[in-house]
Amino acid sequence: MAFLRSRVLWIGAAVVVTAALLPLWLSAYLLGVLTAAYYFGVFAMAWDLLFGFAGEVNFGPTFLIGLGAYTAAILNSEFGLPIPVCVVAGALAAVVGGILLAVPALRLRGPYFGLVTLVAVLLLQNLIVIFAGVTGGEIGMTVPDVLSIDEKVNYWFALAFLTICAVLLYGLSRSAVGLILQASGQDAVEASALGFNVTKHKIAAFCISALFSGTAGALLIFYMGTASINTVIDLAIAVQIIIAAVLGGRRTILGAALGAVVLIVANEFLRPLGQLNTFVVSAVALAVILFFPEGLLGYALHRGERE
Amino acid sequence: MSGAVRLRVSELNKRFGGVVAVKNMSFDLRAGEIVGLIGPNGSGKSTVMSLIMGIQRANSGTIALDGTDIARWPAHRIARAGVAIVFQHSRPLQRQTVLENIKLALLPDSLLRLATEASVTERARAIAESVGLGGVLHRHPWTLPFADLRRMEVAKAVARDPKVVLIDEPFAGLTATEIKTFSDLIRSLRDAERAVLLVDHSVKSVAALADRVIAMYLGERIAEGNAAEVMQNETVRRVYLGGAIEAVKRTSAGADAATLLDIGSVDVFYGKAQALERIDLRVHQDEFVSIVGLNGAGKTTLFNAISGLVPYRGLIRFGGRDLRNLTAAAIARAGIVHCPETRELFGYMSVRENLDLGGGHLSSGERQTQLAWVFELFPILEQRQAQAARTLSGGEQQMLALGRALMMQPKLLILDEPTLGLAPVILAQMSKAIERLRKERSLTLLLAEQNVTFALPHSDRLYLLDHGRVAWQGDPARFAAEMRTGYL
Numbered sequence: 001m002a003f004l005r006s007r008v009l010w011i012g013a014a015v016v017v018t019a020a021l022l023p024l025w026l027s028a029y030l031l032g033v034l035t036a037a038y039y040f041g042v043f044a045m046a047w048d049l050l051f052g053f054a055g056e057v058n059f060g061p062t063f064l065i066g067l068g069a070y071t072a073a074i075l076n077s078e079f080g081l082p083i084p085v086c087v088v089a090g091a092l093a094a095v096v097g098g099i100l101l102a103v104p105a106l107r108l109r110g111p112y113f114g115l116v117t118l119v120a121v122l123l124l125q126n127l128i129v130i131f132a133g134v135t136g137g138e139i140g141m142t143v144p145d146v147l148s149i150d151e152k153v154n155y156w157f158a159l160a161f162l163t164i165c166a167v168l169l170y171g172l173s174r175s176a177v178g179l180i181l182q183a184s185g186q187d188a189v190e191a192s193a194l195g196f197n198v199t200k201h202k203i204a205a206f207c208i209s210a211l212f213s214g215t216a217g218a219l220l221i222f223y224m225g226t227a228s229i230n231t232v233i234d235l236a237i238a239v240q241i242i243i244a245a246v247l248g249g250r251r252t253i254l255g256a257a258l259g260a261v262v263l264i265v266a267n268e269f270l271r272p273l274g275q276l277n278t279f280v281v282s283a284v285a286l287a288v289i290l291f292f293p294e295g296l297l298g299y300a301l302h303r304g305e306r307e
Numbered sequence: 308m309s310g311a312v313r314l315r316v317s318e319l320n321k322r323f324g325g326v327v328a329v330k331n332m333s334f335d336l337r338a339g340e341i342v343g344l345i346g347p348n349g350s351g352k353s354t355v356m357s358l359i360m361g362i363q364r365a366n367s368g369t370i371a372l373d374g375t376d377i378a379r380w381p382a383h384r385i386a387r388a389g390v391a392i393v394f395q396h397s398r399p400l401q402r403q404t405v406l407e408n409i410k411l412a413l414l415p416d417s418l419l420r421l422a423t424e425a426s427v428t429e430r431a432r433a434i435a436e437s438v439g440l441g442g443v444l445h446r447h448p449w450t451l452p453f454a455d456l457r458r459m460e461v462a463k464a465v466a467r468d469p470k471v472v473l474i475d476e477p478f479a480g481l482t483a484t485e486i487k488t489f490s491d492l493i494r495s496l497r498d499a500e501r502a503v504l505l506v507d508h509s510v511k512s513v514a515a516l517a518d519r520v521i522a523m524y525l526g527e528r529i530a531e532g533n534a535a536e537v538m539q540n541e542t543v544r545r546v547y548l549g550g551a552i553e554a555v556k557r558t559s560a561g562a563d564a565a566t567l568l569d570i571g572s573v574d575v576f577y578g579k580a581q582a583l584e585r586i587d588l589r590v591h592q593d594e595f596v597s598i599v600g601l602n603g604a605g606k607t608t609l610f611n612a613i614s615g616l617v618p619y620r621g622l623i624r625f626g627g628r629d630l631r632n633l634t635a636a637a638i639a640r641a642g643i644v645h646c647p648e649t650r651e652l653f654g655y656m657s658v659r660e661n662l663d664l665g666g667g668h669l670s671s672g673e674r675q676t677q678l679a680w681v682f683e684l685f686p687i688l689e690q691r692q693a694q695a696a697r698t699l700s701g702g703e704q705q706m707l708a709l710g711r712a713l714m715m716q717p718k719l720l721i722l723d724e725p726t727l728g729l730a731p732v733i734l735a736q737m738s739k740a741i742e743r744l745r746k747e748r749s750l751t752l753l754l755a756e757q758n759v760t761f762a763l764p765h766s767d768r769l770y771l772l773d774h775g776r777v778a779w780q781g782d783p784a785r786f787a788a789e790m791r792t793g794y795l
Contacts, residue, residue, distance in 0.1 A: 171421075172421070175421035175422065176414045176420055176421060176422065176423045177417075177418060177420070177421055179400070179403070179407070179410075179411050179414065180411065180414055180416075182400055183400060183411055186398055186400065187397075187398045189362055189382070190394060190397065190398065192361075192362075192381070192382035192383045192386070193360055193362065193382055193383075193386055193391070193392045193394075194383075194386060194411065194412050194463060194467075195383050195386035195387045195412075195416055195467060196383050196414075196416050197381070197383045197416055198383070200416075200418070201418070204418045251402070
């Protein structure tokens with residue numbers, strides 16, 4: 001295990017250094033694509049913590065992301081609060097919203113939990129449309145402040161954020177708490193018979209997932225300069241996050257980030273195909289899920305584990 | 308040999324809807340004592356165990372651990388207080404090694420302790436060696452033989468130094484030598500002054516190990532004492548074997564008729580555990596054949612193999628046709644109707660809808676005739692036509708399951724434990740219905756039963772399964788003569 005950990009460390013470091021040097025070659029447009037992809041990577045990792053470890057399928061990751069994004073955007077545009085305050089407030093809003101959702105929802109089993117998270121997204125979407133005066137409704141809202149107008153700075157900031165989140169979430173998944181969480185997700189009865197308060201651990205996982213989703217959502221707003229339903233709340237976005245995480249590999253955390261980058265970059269490169277673009281990406285994702293249910297990274301790491 | 312009372316269970320009751328699973332159970336577990344809780348499938352012994360562990364909550368009664376009532380505590384708190392359980396079917400963490408799986412059991416229930424202390428690793432290693440896993444510490448669970456997986460579960464259970472250890476079906480799936488070493492392991496728990504409760508279906512397998520045996524039937528204690536006393540107990544004998552065995556001479560069918568079902572050398576594996584070993588079995592046209600044997604002997608597995616629900620090696624032919632490459636649905640259409648132990652009724656549909664689904668392939672005229680016949684067989688179903696299946700009593704549900712199977716006009720009817728958990732009065736009704744089936748229809752029956760009294764009068768021939776093998780076969784008269792004493 002120590003060997004594996006060091007291997008992950010070295011490969012990870014090499015990937016980060018390479019990624020950090022990319023602005024030397026890539027166009028501003030491609031950097032923009034990757035910047036968005038990195039925020040998506042955090043969404044997908046936060047989702048994998050819930051699905052891969054806690055064993056709960058959250059169909060509404062955009063509920064948590066949207067809470068963070070819109071809280072930050074409203075505080076910034078209505079009250080003119082500085083960006084760091086808005087981001088922290090957005091993250092807290094996502095955690096509070098996550099707890100309010102998770103505490104009652106975790107009483108339900110299996111598909112019902114997923115349905116509750118799905119409905120939460122629709123509720124949030126409707127609230128935003130109803131309070132269009134503050135939120136901009138279906139059109140969306142512009143935030144006065146942005147992180148930077150320099151594409152390279154934005155890129156490096158997103159990369160640093162992704163790296164920090166990856167280290168924290170991966171470290172958590174490999175810690176004692178991650179082990180307990182995995183046991184709770186796999187067999188809740190057995191985990192509780194071993195003396196673990198399964199509900200407590202699952203709610204904690206939900207909070208952590210919400211914290212990272214909300215922060216990333218808020219930062220994404222200040223990168224793009226706008227907040228809209230289509231970019232941070234729509235169910236299509238939620239589905240993309242889920243596909244990214246599954247594509248990259250369940251229970252690997254890092255695979256989710258990889259999956260997100262692959263998915264978004266593939267979308268860009270296939271853009272000349274027009275309407276066919278989404279179809280091709282979806283078909284590839286479907287094929288991976290059908291034939292490599294362990295995902296890209298999962299397959300690479302755990303070859304031969306299945307009998 | 309036995310010390311202070313560790314666990315005192317008093318007046319424990321548990322109902323599931325209208326079904327009473329545990330009724331007024333009271334018993335003590337002492338330090339340094341192994342108690343066996345036995346009873347046929349469905350008698351409530353597993354429920355008692357999950358009530359103690361807090362996995363399910365009792366309707367009334369107390370469970371005192373060293374004098375503190377833990378009956379309403381959540382499972383994780385009970386585990387911290389000193390009760391541990393070894394599950395029959397475990398799902399270890401497959402990506403972690405044996406050592407890490409054991410370490411899991413030693414972790415504090417904390418969200419903040421991210422790092423594992425070095426002492427935890429030391430202790431996990433020591434526990435692994437004490438149960439004989441010293442050589443496989445760094446292997447992954449999926450590479451281990453079944454017996455080692457069971458050891459790992461014991462290691463996890465004792466990791467927190469529990470006062471009370473509950474063990475579910477300790478010997479299921481183990482070979483004779485493995486049973487011996489596993490028994491030694493359980494004895495070592497007793498030597499460490501723990502109170503051990505074994506839950507098992509058979510007196511025989513726990514007899515050598517348990518200091519005391521409690522027998523349960525239909526949720527109640529029917530006998531208690533040392534293994535020999537319990538085995539001699541009249542009520543226990545009746546429950547397992549029934550009182551007098553009347554073998555009825557059969558003339559209607561027999562070996563002369565054509566072979567309908569032919570099973571040759573069938574093996575079935577569940578992962579590492581071999582559930583069936585070289586089973587040879589033949590059922591002739593219009594013959595009633597019973598498979599008897601204790602819970603876990605392989606009866607249900609055999610039926611699942613016939614119905615195409617589990618993969619197997621060997622040959623299964625029905626009316627001369629190889630069933631290997633047929634789907635479960637195709638096998639059912641070919642005329643093998645399987646009425647499983649779990650009944651599998653559509654709970655939210657009415658009785659009538661369940662029956663209509665069974666007769667879905669018939670023309671409406673035929674369906675009416677068949678329905679009238681099923682109602683004649685089980686008049687209660689006609690009265691309950693509009694009621695949702697899940698609200699029926701256990702006996703009525705079994706009748707409905709049988710009725711639905713008959714609506715499919717089976718050539719071969721497979722009945723798995725039709726008497727499971729049923730009161731004697733229902734048994735008599737079921738028995739009459741099966742007798743009428745034989746007289747009125749051309750039907751071949753394959754019946755699995757733990758209750759030999761029920762099986763014998765309905766059988767032309769019997770097979771006894773034991774640990775996945777055919778241990779005996781012959782006619783009911785011979786069974787009564789030869790197996791009566793050996794079988795409990």
